[in-house]
Amino acid sequence: MLVIYWVNFKDNFSPRQDIVLVIKLIKGYLNSYNLNIESKLRKERLRRRIRKLSTNKIFVSDGEFKHTNDKVSITLYVYNRQKLNYLLKLKKRYTSLFKKEKFLNKLKLIRKVGLNILEKQQENIKVLTNVLPNYNSKVYSIQNLYYKDFIIKSLKRLKYYMLYKQLLYINKTKFEYSYLQGLINLIRKIYKKNVEFNIINLKYFYFNSDIFTQPLVLKLRKERKLLRYLKSLVKKSKINKIKLDERSRYFFDLENLFTVNNDFDTRNNFLNDFIKQNKTEYLKKVVLNNIKYKRVSGVRIEGAGRLTKRYTASRSQHKVRYKGNLVNVYSSIKGYPSSILRGNLKPNLQYTKLNSKSRIGSFGVKG
Numbered sequence: 001m002l003v004i005y006w007v008n009f010k011d012n013f014s015p016r017q018d019i020v021l022v023i024k025l026i027k028g029y030l031n032s033y034n035l036n037i038e039s040k041l042r043k044e045r046l047r048r049r050i051r052k053l054s055t056n057k058i059f060v061s062d063g064e065f066k067h068t069n070d071k072v073s074i075t076l077y078v079y080n081r082q083k084l085n086y087l088l089k090l091k092k093r094y095t096s097l098f099k100k101e102k103f104l105n106k107l108k109l110i111r112k113v114g115l116n117i118l119e120k121q122q123e124n125i126k127v128l129t130n131v132l133p134n135y136n137s138k139v140y141s142i143q144n145l146y147y148k149d150f151i152i153k154s155l156k157r158l159k160y161y162m163l164y165k166q167l168l169y170i171n172k173t174k175f176e177y178s179y180l181q182g183l184i185n186l187i188r189k190i191y192k193k194n195v196e197f198n199i200i201n202l203k204y205f206y207f208n209s210d211i212f213t214q215p216l217v218l219k220l221r222k223e224r225k226l227l228r229y230l231k232s233l234v235k236k237s238k239i240n241k242i243k244l245d246e247r248s249r250y251f252f253d254l255e256n257l258f259t260v261n262n263d264f265d266t267r268n269n270f271l272n273d274f275i276k277q278n279k280t281e282y283l284k285k286v287v288l289n290n291i292k293y294k295r296v297s298g299v300r301i302e303g304a305g306r307l308t309k310r311y312t313a314s315r316s317q318h319k320v321r322y323k324g325n326l327v328n329v330y331s332s333i334k335g336y337p338s339s340i341l342r343g344n345l346k347p348n349l350q351y352t353k354l355n356s357k358s359r360i361g362s363f364g365v366k367g
Helices: 015-030 035-041 048-053 081-099 101-131 133-154 159-173 177-191 209-222 226-236 262-277 279-289
Strands: 058-060 064-067 071-080 194-201 298-305 317-324 353-357 362-366
Touching: 015 058, 015 071, 015 177, 035 159, 048 209, 058 081, 058 209, 071 081, 071 177, 071 209, 081 159, 177 194, 209 226, 209 298, 209 353, 209 362, 226 298, 226 317
Parallel strands: 071 194
Antiparallel strands: 058 071, 064 071, 298 317, 298 362, 353 362
């Protein structure tokens, strides 16, 4: 499907309007689809409204924008649910099929028969081109039709496999630089600067609060089963216990600063030699221990609004579900100092607030 965006770049946007417009462009680009391939995989046509409310898409967080004099760097957190769905369908349908000896023998038979057909057709073409030199193009077209018919009949069961592989390839190319260039050119016209994308692919959807709340909004727009969806979201999030590492409390002693301690020096030399020998493993350990999105200690999600199952807006609902602990463990339990952010923000928490509407009224989600 071809999606065309029209933007009047002469208008002066406020900073917030710029961000909203850019995020809308990015989401439209990542949620684009190939209607020709998807229609072959479905018996019935998928309506546009159902497609918008489907969770079979690439979820994108609100971008983090950093401006310099000549460049805008946009950091996006992405959870590729669409790719996981396609891989799961391929696994269910074809992994067991490929392991069967009957199917493998059939593929070998197709290959053998196909090679024999090619040899016979080459001999027939030589005869026909000599007898009918003025009809070479028609002879080749009939030969191609024969080949196509043989391929369709022999590889009928692999048709859906090839279509899913094509969809996976389209999903992959959305993140390649050559395909992102069109999107970058559009955003460059808005900001009149160079644009740089930093796309971070998350392994789990609950590592980012924006992505964590988006599926709930989509599901509540289809069916107003608030408590059920809250429970399922909280259940899917895996909470790990945080290991409290003791911070180093070693300080040098002024009295013994200029005295020679042979044991201490030999220990330092031994450690330096050990680190030099295992430098790559040491650096890998340091990097992995300092990753931000490595483990989650707690989640909390809240929904409120016109979410009754009846088609009346007489009563609103308010439900909360949480799992784990949202306290900053190092500052509250261990007493270590922590950074303070401006406003009501906390350094160890990520907060998202979304709103939407259904047929009977509006609702909001906090996570």
